[in-house]
Amino acid sequence: MSNTKRLKLWRSFSEGGRNFRRNGLLSVATVLLQGIALFLFSFALVVSLTTSRYFDHLKSQLPLIVSIKEDTPDATIQEMKATLERAKEVKSVEYVNQDENLKRFLEKNKGEKIIEDAVKTFEENPLFGTLNITAYDPADYDTMVSALRSATFASYIERINYESEGSKRSFSEMEGTIRTVERVSFILGIVFACIAFLITYNALRLTIYSQHQEFEIKRLVGASNLYVKMPLYAEAILYALGASILAFILLIIAILALGGTKPAPFLEGGSLWMFFLVRSWSYFGFIFLVAAIISMLSSSLAVRKYLKI
Amino acid sequence: MATKMTPQNVPVLYFENVTKVYDDSNIVLNDIDLVIEQGEFVSLVGPSGAGKSTLIKMIYAEETPTNGRVFFMGRDVNEIPRKHLPFYRRNIGAIFQDFKLLPQKTVFENVAYALEVDGKSGAEIAEEVPEVLDLVGLIDKATHFPHALSGGEQQRVAIARALIHRPKLIVADEPTGNLDPYATAEIMQLLLEINKYHTTVLLATHNKGIVDRIGKRVIALENGSLVHDQEKSKYFLSDR
Numbered sequence: 417m418s419n420t421k422r423l424k425l426w427r428s429f430s431e432g433g434r435n436f437r438r439n440g441l442l443s444v445a446t447v448l449l450q451g452i453a454l455f456l457f458s459f460a461l462v463v464s465l466t467t468s469r470y471f472d473h474l475k476s477q478l479p480l481i482v483s484i485k486e487d488t489p490d491a492t493i494q495e496m497k498a499t500l501e502r503a504k505e506v507k508s509v510e511y512v513n514q515d516e517n518l519k520r521f522l523e524k525n526k527g528e529k530i531i532e533d534a535v536k537t538f539e540e541n542p543l544f545g546t547l548n549i550t551a552y553d554p555a556d557y558d559t560m561v562s563a564l565r566s567a568t569f570a571s572y573i574e575r576i577n578y579e580s581e582g583s584k585r586s587f588s589e590m591e592g593t594i595r596t597v598e599r600v601s602f603i604l605g606i607v608f609a610c611i612a613f614l615i616t617y618n619a620l621r622l623t624i625y626s627q628h629q630e631f632e633i634k635r636l637v638g639a640s641n642l643y644v645k646m647p648l649y650a651e652a653i654l655y656a657l658g659a660s661i662l663a664f665i666l667l668i669i670a671i672l673a674l675g676g677t678k679p680a681p682f683l684e685g686g687s688l689w690m691f692f693l694v695r696s697w698s699y700f701g702f703i704f705l706v707a708a709i710i711s712m713l714s715s716s717l718a719v720r721k722y723l724k725i
Numbered sequence: 726m727a728t729k730m731t732p733q734n735v736p737v738l739y740f741e742n743v744t745k746v747y748d749d750s751n752i753v754l755n756d757i758d759l760v761i762e763q764g765e766f767v768s769l770v771g772p773s774g775a776g777k778s779t780l781i782k783m784i785y786a787e788e789t790p791t792n793g794r795v796f797f798m799g800r801d802v803n804e805i806p807r808k809h810l811p812f813y814r815r816n817i818g819a820i821f822q823d824f825k826l827l828p829q830k831t832v833f834e835n836v837a838y839a840l841e842v843d844g845k846s847g848a849e850i851a852e853e854v855p856e857v858l859d860l861v862g863l864i865d866k867a868t869h870f871p872h873a874l875s876g877g878e879q880q881r882v883a884i885a886r887a888l889i890h891r892p893k894l895i896v897a898d899e900p901t902g903n904l905d906p907y908a909t910a911e912i913m914q915l916l917l918e919i920n921k922y923h924t925t926v927l928l929a930t931h932n933k934g935i936v937d938r939i940g941k942r943v944i945a946l947e948n949g950s951l952v953h954d955q956e957k958s959k960y961f962l963s964d965r
Contacts, residue, residue: 420844427841438829633825636785637886638815639842640808 424643432650435623446619446655450612450707451662457608458667458703464601466680466688471594472553473682479510480557481577482564483544486514488572493545496569500549503563505556510548517543544574555591609706613714616655620648620718631723645719652715656707663707664700668692735799736760737894737925738784743793745779745949753779755949757793761927763893766920768936769929770960771946777929780946781898784927785814798893815843818887818895818924822902824879826871832858832882833867839889853889861885861915877908884915894925901932909935933960 417425436443484493493511500509512520518541525531535542551557561578564570624631634644676689683691692699738761745754754776761767769777782788783795786802795802797816805813826835836857837850845853858864861881871879880900887895897916901909913935920926930936936943937960945953 419846423846424841424844434829629825630827630829633827634838634842635811636814636819636825637839637842638811638813638890640811643811643842 425646428643428646429650431647432654435627435647435651436654439619439623442619442622443655443658446615447658447662449615450655450659450711451666453608453612453615454659454663454703454707455666455670457605457612457706458663458699459670460601460604460608462667462671462688462692464598466683467597468594469682470680471590474590480549480551480560482547482549483574483576484546485572485574486544488545492569492572493547496572497547499567499569500547503560505551505553505560507550507552509550511545512548513545514541514543517541517546609710612659612707613710616652616711617714617718619655620652620715621722623648623651624718624722645723648719648723649712649715652711653708656704656711660700660704660707663703667699667703735763736796737763737765737798738927739796739799740780740783741794741796743780743783743790743795745776745783745788746791753949754783754790754946757946757949757951759944759951759954761925763925764920764923766917766926766939766941767928768939768941768943768960769927769946770931770936770943773931774948775946776949777946778898781896781927781929784894784896785817785819786810811842815839815890816892816894818884818890818892820880820883820887820895820897820900822899824871824876824883824903826879826882826886828871831868831870832863832874832885835871835882836886836889839886843890857885857888860888875908876904877911880904880908880912881915884912884919888919888924892924894927895919897926897928897930899930900928901930901935913939936960 439446484496497509497511500506518535521543522532522535549560551560557578561576564573564576631644671688671692676692677687680687680691685691685694738759740757740759743754743757744752746752757776757780769780771777779788783790783802784797786805789803797813802813827838830838833854836854840850840853855864855867858867861884863878863881863885866874866878871882874882883900884895895916900916901912904912909932916926916928917939928935940957942956943953943960944951
């Protein structure tokens, strides 16, 4: 970029800054309103992200349980385990034999007299040995079940928990909740982004109206159209910057106020606050980028419609 | 125009059979054919609605002719690409009845703005602006805002801004319309002084006294037509 162009760009930004200051309360109101809209937009995103992570965590706690037929040789079971561990979707495979399963079952239902009495009525252990499979992404369970049913050792499988109606319902309800949260967050995000757009649009419209004589004069002394418009774009960017800073501060307050420091093992860092802190620059950058895009779009539209040069 | 045009003898302005008709068949300018040479001082007179402002707007390409062409220094104004118009307008210094100063800028900044749009550096501006303020007698008021100046002083700021690009042509549209007689005399004296340095001046005015006192070329418009064009003339009033 030549020195002249750099100088003109600097002058445009200076003038944009002067307009921002000159507008006084209008600038304050614009930054406040846009900041609140941006905060709500980014808060909706944080809620969506956190909810999604939480449900992913819950799903990962529900392993795929493959019950092995009673007469399956040990070597076959170990081979099955090794084969499963090699699959890229599989995070871990645990083999729990019949006796261990019974022990865990009784431990889990300790104090439930009915269950304890029912187990005692069986002469033999009613439970099966199981392979407990945890996937990296629970969304792969469907694929994994299909693979298991078509594998060479499929004949040794008694049943798979995912195939029961109850388990499927639990998974699909969770999926449904996540999708709903994401959809609502997306819609709210769009709504707040539109609000931010309108706020900046009106602020620029007022600036153009209040300075219409100045624009005429600038054109008369030979200012190019871009040189006349640039301060308006600079003013829009300043609104975006102010609003981003405000939105970021409000986001910090909201996270802390809503128990962000409480333990949340499903998030990196162990809590929402730490999760946010580690990525704070990225969050700020993202909020500013969204604000800048909205501001530039709205200012372009306002300039095109109302600035007659 | 039989004489071969060189940079020295090319006319500043040439209106070649210019007609302007608005949508409602309102003929604002009717077949105007006139030449203004470099270094001339021309008074453009006529009643309200005669077409003076439209003619002036055609000079800085704010209006386009319905028929005919307008040439500035031998160049057809209407063939200038839109994106180059700002650069073209820097060749013309414009002065208006309402001064058209930027109210939030000081005298210095108002004049400097015309150089800023040209990308001049701070150092160049610091050198050139005081020179031109000195020329118009306002160097002591460089830090004043327009609202703190008299009408005559404000118009002098406008003249300084018009001069800063060393234009070939100064267009003054009723520059003394809002001024008292003393200020009027000052402004006219300044314009005549500028003209002595070979800058062409086109003065649109209703003021008979000014035109008669100047005694220079007078072009009169009436109902969009050119009715009088004479060197060393007085204010033209048609028999009505």
